[in-house]
Amino acid sequence: MKPSTGGTRIRITELARSAGLSVQQIRNYVTLGMLPPADRAPNGYRVFTTRHGDALATARTLIAGHGWPAAVEMLSAVHRGDPATALSLVDRSHGELDRERVHVRSVLDALDGDLPERFRIHRPLRIADAAAAIGARASALRVWERRGLLAPGRERVTGYRLYDQRQLTMARVVVLLRRSGYSLDAVGEVMAAMVAGDPARTRTALASRQRDLDRASVERARGTAALYRYLETSGALGSEPMY
Numbered sequence: 001m002k003p004s005t006g007g008t009r010i011r012i013t014e015l016a017r018s019a020g021l022s023v024q025q026i027r028n029y030v031t032l033g034m035l036p037p038a039d040r041a042p043n044g045y046r047v048f049t050t051r052h053g054d055a056l057a058t059a060r061t062l063i064a065g066h067g068w069p070a071a072v073e074m075l076s077a078v079h080r081g082d083p084a085t086a087l088s089l090v091d092r093s094h095g096e097l098d099r100e101r102v103h104v105r106s107v108l109d110a111l112d113g114d115l116p117e118r119f120r121i122h123r124p125l126r127i128a129d130a131a132a133a134i135g136a137r138a139s140a141l142r143v144w145e146r147r148g149l150l151a152p153g154r155e156r157v158t159g160y161r162l163y164d165q166r167q168l169t170m171a172r173v174v175v176l177l178r179r180s181g182y183s184l185d186a187v188g189e190v191m192a193a194m195v196a197g198d199p200a201r202t203r204t205a206l207a208s209r210q211r212d213l214d215r216a217s218v219e220r221a222r223g224t225a226a227l228y229r230y231l232e233t234s235g236a237l238g239s240e241p242m243y
Helices: 012-019 023-032 050-066 068-079 083-111 125-133 138-146 167-178 184-195 200-236
Strands: 046-049
Touching: 012 023, 012 046, 012 050, 023 050, 023 167, 046 050, 050 068, 050 200, 068 083, 068 200, 083 167, 083 200, 125 138, 125 167, 138 167, 167 184, 167 200, 184 200
Parallel strands: none
Antiparallel strands: none
């Protein structure tokens, strides 16, 4: 995207104050591509306009809804003239929430003894496959085992870890609780109750995670709406609608 020349000029200090940021942070936003490129005045200073203010407001809402890394990718794609990539990133971000909802539901179903077919395994998985199945790193599974949260079996000859259906379900619970902000000690208490045959605490924790996802969905929808408004008002969608 070409340097922004539209809109009323605005001082960088005013821009920073409007978002509760420092002047250096505004410069960083420009460098990262979260704001459109700025023209230079004869004295070498960047020229900011209300167009940058619109981009900054969009950035803050996107960060709240989609997170910092995704917001950077989305807006930098817009500002390099690639709105299609930004929109695909939006789809991916919403899809991540949907997948986590499915995982929460699958664990609740497993606690009822009714695990959906797509989450069933017909043989124990080695650690790499188990990690991929639950959306975690193999190193995390090792840490959780050391903390007593998981107890995978072992192949007799190779000694490789093996995760059966129960261990995989327990690993999913750990993932969901960690994403809810539970400390490893708190996760341990929930897992101990689960192992003891009392899933009530696990259900309570997962219900809390579902509420977290509901709130995240609202924030993510706000972020997406803000991005669409920015795309529309900035003319990034072009003259032909992309729908």
